[in-house]
Amino acid sequence: MLSLVVVLFITNFLFFAVGYNYGINQSKDLDFFRNIDNKNPEFTEKLNRIIYTIDNYYFNDYDWEKIEEHVYREIISALGDPYSQYLTPRDIEDMQIRSGRSYGGIGVEVTINNGRVTVVTPMEGSPGQKAGLLPGDIIVEVDGKSVEGLTLSETVDLIRGEPDTEVVLGIIREGLPEVIRVPIIRGIITTTAVKSQLLQEGLGYIRLTRFAEGADEDFAKALRDLKEQGMENLIIDLRGNPGGYLNVVVNIAQLLVPEGEVVYMEDKHGNRVRTYTSNLKERDFEVVVLIDEHSASASEILAGALKDREAGTLIGKKTFGKGSVQTLIDLKDGSAVKLTVQKYFTPSGSVIDGIGVSPHIEVEQPPEAKFSNFVYKGQLGVGSSGLDVVILHKILYYLGYGEDRDDPYYTEKTKEAVSGFQRNNGLPVTGVVDRRTGEKLNFVFAEFQRERDLQLQKAIEFFK
Structure with a gap:
């Protein structure tokens, strides 16, 4: 799963915010990590000794805030979970803006893959797509400066800029022998997550690119408009959809899935902590859902619910397999930890995380x-x-x-x-x-x- 000059998405996201306030002390004294569980006092003592030694003996100047941020990021990174992150206040602001309907930038969703900033997908009609960026492109330079060793946020900061200004990305693409430099003019990105049309008489088509804020309302309107045009059957295109907000996908599912379960969550102890349901009594049209290997998270909730409840036919390729829920845990300085706290399951109890949702009819796309x-x-x-x-x-x-x-x-x-x-x-x-x-x-x-x-x-x- 982000000012009007934000550039990129960070990663797939399916999360809900909570108001926990953990009292983490961020001053550079010997009590720097006083809230670490006393189960591991050796860790606390060793870390404090390192901090003390640097503070008293290191010869050169250093940026203590940068050291602190690096420590926080590395602690979460060591979990080995690509969806858990330490977020600075700037990261949080970016994420909130990106989840809205418009922002400035190049309109490309990126993530960290094997330590490298990698394009997940360019948004339709965005400057990034028009420049020719493709999923899997690795960004190695920004305006001639190497981004090796930089965090995702640091790389985004280099790319960020005013609309109508140019940024040149150096990319590596599989099959190309060298770094390709791509000039892109930044612009204001209007996020249209829902597009619809009548493909032929009686056959509606809705393309859902992500489950962004307001996408549920747009989907409902598209559905009404298609019905007024005589729609009898519907194709929902979730290909390349990386996910989004849980409440948005649940609201959309309630327009399509018959009365009963849509999705449920379990915590680390296997306890069912939340179940989402639909109250839909009847539906007067048939549904086919297009999925592929880039359909993830919220896309898999919708596809899995329609499949398990026998309310739709899935066509395409097995989905990505991102079946976890992240919670934002607030810290007192305005930063936060995005932490995986639950896994979600389809109505039949099928696990999605690491597995994905298989189509009824598999079709390889050329x-x-x-x-x-x-x-x-x-x-x-x-x-x-x-x-x-x-x-x-x-x-x-x-x-x-x-x-x-x-x-x-x-x-x-x-x-x-x-x-x-x-x-x-x-x-x-x-x-x-x-x-x-x-x-x-x-x-x-x-x-x-x-x-x-x-x-x-x-x-x-x-x-x-």
Whole structure:
């Protein structure tokens, strides 16, 4: 599972806040960790001795606040749980803003994976997506500065900036031989978590990109609008949805899941601590849900409930497997600990954490259906280089022009492939990607991707 100049998401999130106030002393005296459980006095004594030794004998200047923050982060990191974190007041502010409907930045959700800042997903229509960032891209530089060894928050601070200003990210992508530098213009990101349309007569489609604040209200409105247009069956697209707020997914589930259980939580002792239910008496439409390996957390609650209650058919790939609940525990200086405190289970008692939810009908999505679109940002010709050229090569290859290339260099072979595309699409044959060629390329590829979306096609066929 974040000022109007926030840049990135931090990670998947499914949590609820609690008002615990733990009296952690953050002054640099010998009682620095006085609230550590006395079960381990050796740890407390050793840590205090280290602090005392640094304070009295270390020769160089040092930033004590930075040391403290590092200690807090490392304590939580040592749990080995990617969803438990120490959060500074700035982290908390960022997270709250990101969960709202608009913020400034590049619109990319990131996480720490194996110690490296990794793209989870770029938001649809965001500057990050338009620049060509893809899930799995590893951010190694920001404006020429290496981010190796920096925390996620420190990296975000480097990327953060005013809208309409440029930031250049250095990324590593699987299959590319070197770091690619990607210029991105920051902007105001309006988070539209729900998109809907009538695909054909009687068949509605709702794309739910995350369970953000207000997404439940938007989903309910989309459902009403589709019914007014004559919807008889519904496809819900949860592919790439990393999760969100528990109350939001429960509210949406109550519009779809028949009367009874939706999800329940257990604590570390195996005690059931909370059960969420639906009071829905009847539903006058059938549901298919599209899921994939990036559908996580709240997405898995909805998919699992619909599957267990036999209220929907799942199509796609097994989901991510994030079935834990995090609680924000407030500390007195305004910081907090986000800690995994519960696991959630589907109505049948199935475990999701580390396992995921399997579809009724498994459909493998071809890589071209998931690839980035092409966004024209300036003329490309022989001698050009960068991520735009990487994307250009792949799109041309998928459309049947040129070789399957991962390099970022616009060569004579690239010119030849572009000329072939221009020739077959009624464009002036120049071998140069100008605005007209770029827009046509994007339009043709978007149509091609829709035809190659085998999971969506299977969902449409399901209702025939």
